[in-house]
Each structure stands twice: as C-alpha cells, then as structure tokens.
Amino acid sequence: MTFLRQLIALTLIISPLLIRSPLTLAKELPQLIQQNRQQLLTVDGKPFFMLGGELGNSSASNMDYMKDIWPKLKAMSLNTLLAPVYWELIEPKEGEFDFSLVDQLLKEAEKQQIKLVILWFGSWKNSMSCYVPAWVKRDQQRFPRAKDSQGRSQEILTPFSDANLMADLKAYSALMDYLHKKDKQHTVIMMQVENEIGMLPSARDYHPGANKAFAAAVPTELMQYLTQHQAQLAPELLQRWQAQGSPTQGNWEDVFGKSLATDEIFMAWHFARFTNAIAAAGKALHPIPAYVNAALNRPNVKPGDYPSAGPLPQVMDIWQAGAPAIDIFAPDFYNPDFKAWNDLYTRNNKALFIPEHHFDETLAAKAFFAFGQYNTLGFSPFSIESVEDAANEPLGKTYRTLHQLTNLLVQYPAKTHRAGVLLDKQNSEQKVILGDYEFTFRHDYTLGWSPAAKEDEWPTAGALIIQTGAEDYVVAGTGIVVTFKNRNADKIAGIDRIEEGNYVKGKWQRGRVMNGDQDHQGRHLRIEVGNYGIQQLKLYSYE
C-alpha cells in the first residue's frame, strides 16, 4: 500500500471515531433534529427520550427538601427531572442575581445522572404573576398589570409593556448565560419558558396598551404567515378567517369577527411575541430547545373562564407565527380524552412532549401509548415526588421497559412503523394495521380469566407495537392480549414464535419462548395486567 493509500485508509477508519468520540460529543448542545421522518431530541449527540417527572411547584426552592426526592427518582428510573427556577429567588433585588439554588440543583442532578428540564417561572405561572420578584409586584406604575373588562388590575403582568418584557428578558438571559458558563455537562437539556400562560378572568387584557393594539391592524407578519400557511392552518382558525372573507388586512375583529375567540387570538399573538422575545434572547446565549406548555380547556367553557390564549389547538397557528424561537407547544394533562388532545397537538406531524400529567394509576399505560402512537420526545407526570412506593411504582417499570426501546423508537417512526394502544373497560378493543397484518388488541380482562374482570372498573391498559420486518413486530406494554389477521383475506396468520425478553445495550436477550398456555396454543400474545414487558413476535401466513 502506498503512503497515500495508507493515509486515506487511516482517515477512513479514524474519522468516524473522531466524529463519535466522547470528547466531540460532549461539546454538542442538546438539540432537536429531523431524522427518520420524526423530530428527535439529541443529548451529547445521541437521541434521547425524556422518561421524566415534574416536581411539585415549591420543592426546588430548598435543596434540603430535595434530599429525599432524588432517591425516589432513581428508584423510578427517571432520566429527566422537570424542575422550576423561580424568578423571585434568582433576582431578589433588581440586577442582583443569586444562582446558588440553580448551582446546587445542577450539581445534584449531575451527580445523580439525571438530566434537567428547567421550568422558567417568570412573568406567568398558571396565568398569574406570583413568581415575579417583590420589586416587580410592588411597582405597578413601572410594571403594569393586565386589566379585566371592568378595568380592574389583575395579579397578572400585562404583555403590553416593554418594561415588563425587559425585566423578564434580563432575568431569563442572566439564567441562560449562567447555564452556558456552568453547565458544561449539558445537564439541562431543554427550557420551558413561563408556565401555562393564559388570560383570566376576561378573554383578553383591557390594559390601555391592549385596547390600542386591539383597535389597530393585525400585524403584517401574522397576515403573511396565515396567507402562506393557509393549507396547514387548524380548521378552528381557518373557518373564523374564512367567515370574514379571508381578509388580508384590517383590525382583529375585521379579520376574525367579533367574538371571544377573536379576543383569544389577539392575546395569543401578544403572549407569543412576548414569550418569543424571551426565548430568543436566551437561545442567543445558550441555544438549547425551548417549549411552552398549555393548560387544556374543557368543552363548553368560554375563553377567560379558562385561561385564554395559551398555546391551545385553536390558536396554535398564531403561536407558531408569533414564536418561532419556541420549538414545541406541549399539553398538560388534567383532563380526560388523552388521545383526542394528543391528536390535536400532533397535527402536521408535529413532535409531542407531555411535560405534565396528573399523577394517577393510568400513567404507565399512557406512557406506552404515547411513545407508540406519536413521535413523543418525552413523558412526565406532575408532582413526581408524591409517589408512595417508588421501588414498585408501575411508572418505573414502564420507564425501564421504554428505555430499552430507544433504538427502535429512533429507527421506526410513529404511524408508518409503530402505533399505540390505550384500553379500559369501556374501550376494551382496538385495531392496529401495520404492514401486511391487522392486530386486534383487547384488554387482558376480556379473557375473563381474572376474578378482577368482574369489577366495574378495569385498570387502564396500554401498549405499543413496532414493526421491525415484514413479519416481525415488537410489542411492549401492560394488560393486553393481541390476535392477528393477514390483511389478505385468502391468507391465515399464525404465530411463528413469540419470545419475551429485554434489550440489553440494544441487543435482544430472550427470556422464555412463549408457547402453549402462554400464547393460548398459538392464538394470541399476552402481557397480563400487573406485568410490564416486551415480547418479540414473528408471524407467518398460510392458505
């Protein structure tokens, strides 16, 4: 081999190593990438699914209080903690920052090898401005409040004030600058900007600045966005615009009509611009992904009776137009209809992140469902420290299972290659089509073998299925029984083989081969209620 060829060969061998060497990877900030027809979060250069939990609001205000919480998080195999950073505590005096709490949080998370998503409790927390420092709260001349339709000031900073924006932006920027300098391990992987923004008790703000903006023309940037994205707009918004004749200029009521929905659209734009300015300033210092979460509204409740104008499905396009620095708009779940809401949040193939879900007994099943049905970046129940028996918590068993599936989730995107199933007594059956086969998932209790099947309520069951080859599937979940059909009616589907097992460092290690009673003599695949596991399924067909 000539020297030149040796050099080329050497370069070919070592360059991939250089690209993947831990040294290089460690320098890569967390980011969102597009790969295999889905959006993925990468941490140190590798895809990362957040198997998370969010702290109760006040827990991270004292690190002694946190001491008993970390072991619970480890016991549940969380890889990510969503923890607030409070404006009032980092900037107790204007311009004087105290990052001691953040510093301790970073150090402890790093020690525990748990990543952090920081929740910026800045101008708004569940609509209110309870986390702004006292020097902001007490100076309403300088930091004006939103007003209701009667002109009464609320404990909500108005977004129609440059002073309000600059005060929050400076504090958030100081935090991001601090993270950029201190967080060399990239423990913080994402930022939540504000928390459940929304206008109460009126659908819109009646501050004089708001009234002026409401009477003025809809900004050209928004009109251009709507015109350019007309084909993808949510029907809720499109219909309002079309009902007015799709005008391309005019004030808010000219363009969208006179209604509370228009008040919400107007506020959504201004909340979005405000939040975008903060997120963009932060990203300029430390460019990691950012999201905004939403309190979901209940049916037949009017804007203003629910916190109006957060990034809800009906105003999602407005948020997208107004806040390009926000990567994800995320639903918080304290409502029923898990699937219906997630469907709305994933329109146009958007990635999903579930930063909050009420801590209840449905979590494990919903985590399986969410990671199967959607390109979910993460799942995170609220008040994670309230767990009673962390070592035996079903969510922990689910996270240990989901963690093993990382490579498969990266490789096989939702809809085309994977699907999710969510079942209870009322909805005890669901069909899934993947490749040549149709799968019927039923709740485990439909078998009637368990005495608990007679109860009025069944535990929520959930699963995901991934197609990995023409006849190969991976099923993971809890409380399900699955039968199969070839989609070609002339062919009959049978089980070639089912194995239960685990992926260890990405490699399948089989446990039992599930035949006989375990697959009902070749009729079904089953993961009982109370079990949380993975089975590999190979089908075959005959005529």
Ligand code: DGJ
């Ligand atoms: C949703 C909020 O985002 C959380 O901070 C917390 O207040 C919960 N609601 C309480 O249920």
